[in-house]
Amino acid sequence: MKSKYTTIIDIAKQLNISKSTVSRALTGHPNVKEHTRKAVLELASTMEYQRNSLALGFSKHTTHTIGIMVPEFMSTYFPSVIVGVQDVMQAAGYNVVICQQNESYETEVDNMKLLLSYRVDGIIVSHTKETRNFDHFALAQRRGVPLVFFNRVPEELNVPNVIVNDYEAAFQAVEHLISIGRKRIAHLAGPDALVNSRLRRQGYLDALKKHGIPYNPDLVLSYDLTIEKVKIYMKHFLDLGTPPDALFAINDPTAIAAMEVVKAKGLRIPQDIAIVGFSNDLSAGLVYPGLTTVAQPTGEIGRMAAEMLLQELNAKVKNDYTIKKAPTTQLPTKLIIRESTVAKTK
Amino acid sequence: MKSKYTTIIDIAKQLNISKSTVSRALTGHPNVKEHTRKAVLELASTMEYQRNSLALGFSKHTTHTIGIMVPEFMSTYFPSVIVGVQDVMQAAGYNVVICQQNESYETEVDNMKLLLSYRVDGIIVSHTKETRNFDHFALAQRRGVPLVFFNRVPEELNVPNVIVNDYEAAFQAVEHLISIGRKRIAHLAGPDALVNSRLRRQGYLDALKKHGIPYNPDLVLSYDLTIEKVKIYMKHFLDLGTPPDALFAINDPTAIAAMEVVKAKGLRIPQDIAIVGFSNDLSAGLVYPGLTTVAQPTGEIGRMAAEMLLQELNAKVKNDYTIKKAPTTQLPTKLIIRESTVAKTK
């Protein structure tokens, strides 16, 4: 079963020279006669020669390809981070392959194995909401494959990462709700296993404390981020004896699902209940009323993660994060105020 | 520079057996003594052996990996197609790598080269809106790498594809606008180079004709799908002596951008102008008012494309589409009526 691909040996035979010379001509090695190089390049072009990256990566132990693993991409958050990553990596001459885990731990492990088995030079990761075991990441580190995390960063691992200040952003978001006079602020939180979920909740709690609003456990629910559940929890909140007058949601999809429940009940946003989300998904600006939310610099997060990965890749001596503290980059967020908290005056 | 990865030779040495036997044990070849197999598997596990797919693909000329190339993924359309593809391919034991072209022809060519140089077994494609030259796809075909197109299918190439009936769907959408009494129906069309853009426009034209509405060229504009332009064109429409009372937009992002212009001008949707989009992006259900649009079965499109690719991959004798007509699968669409054409009665 001969492959249909042209090889350097085919070219060498045709020109009656050695494959070494062909290789040199194609890779731009200086010691090739101009005449020879020209002949090789021409024939390569007419024969539609296409270098075999498998053979190359196999023999050179480096592939000039990086992987990026994201938990999902139905919101605009991860796609726009990926675009940022691609910008930087392509400019640096790297290929980027994308893996999507569907929020499944098993898929994540499989995809990690896939990327390692293809010997990618490095990986940019945001783990799934299910991930509790981080061995597959530790394995990559042991293999000398640098990782950079973003958004969801495991505490169990000392890895370079780029994040936003979730605590501070949540604090501000809740303070904003307080500033518009809300006192019964509910919080739909994410699973405790996610660090940013915990940080956002802490920001919520501390903002309440600062403004002397007692913490009411009835108004806080952690959930697994499966959107269908939002309906249940939100109905529960609205059915309380004294329902909340505001909601701080862990992310925009949650906030938007909650808005639907509120509207279906005939309540007004923001008059009856003000709502704040997190991340500034494209949808946040489209829903009615517009959703107040914490904007994250997604493109910049991707670019920054890529830069950090390049640093790792270019380090003459590999950083050993079993002994050295891994670097963190923290990027700024911005509270975007829309009509879900402040009704338009007109 | 020794690699940190364990190889079968390392295992063979430790156990004092040949690498052939190790290979057989690991791949599940029947002719290995149970005792030996167990020893190999155990050691492989403790040494964290990870097969080298580069070496494997290199030596076997097949990688059990397929590529998927999409023009962008900021709308929900392509991500959800991808999820469908992954479903089917993973179940069939294939790996899926995703490439995103940012609607750039150059990136598309680069990514095609990348996938070919990694010797993927097949590719599922939707090309960019810029793509006019299809040589890079023809090259893959010549290499014996099967392609399946979806959504945007080049006419220049005879390739398996999965599509929806764009003509019929557009026809229905426009008929719907006529049925609610609209007579001056504008159309924001895509570039003529895209087949589905032409088909949707033809559906528009024929629906008008069927209902005896004369075609008014002033109400049709083709554009390059860069959203900023929508503002200009929409303003132009609204500034006409007798502005349109409805808009049929080539896709949902276009429709949504148009809605913003309309709202900014203080006009009411649908009373002053009714709007229909195409594809039923997630956003379509979120905007205010809800956008009437043509739903495409995105997940099913992905699953179908994957099934068709599997057929190509499993064909004992490769299909030669230079002599044989390539198969097409057409999936049904559904018009989703929301408040952008029919105001809620309440």
Added chain:
DNA sequence: CAAAATATTGGGACCGTTCCCATGAAAAAT
């Protein structure tokens, strides 16, 4: 013009795996 330096080319090892073929060992058949 011979010797030395340099430019160009060829030869072959190497990367990790599979797979075919040969060999040896054990089991079955005579």
Added chain:
DNA sequence: ATTTTTCATGGGAACGGTCCCAATATTTTG
């Protein structure tokens, strides 16, 4: 007990490149 068959293993080529070293060709130098 001897021959045949089957089972288990080892040996080595092949895959497509790169790269080091050796060999040859060309140019420069004294």
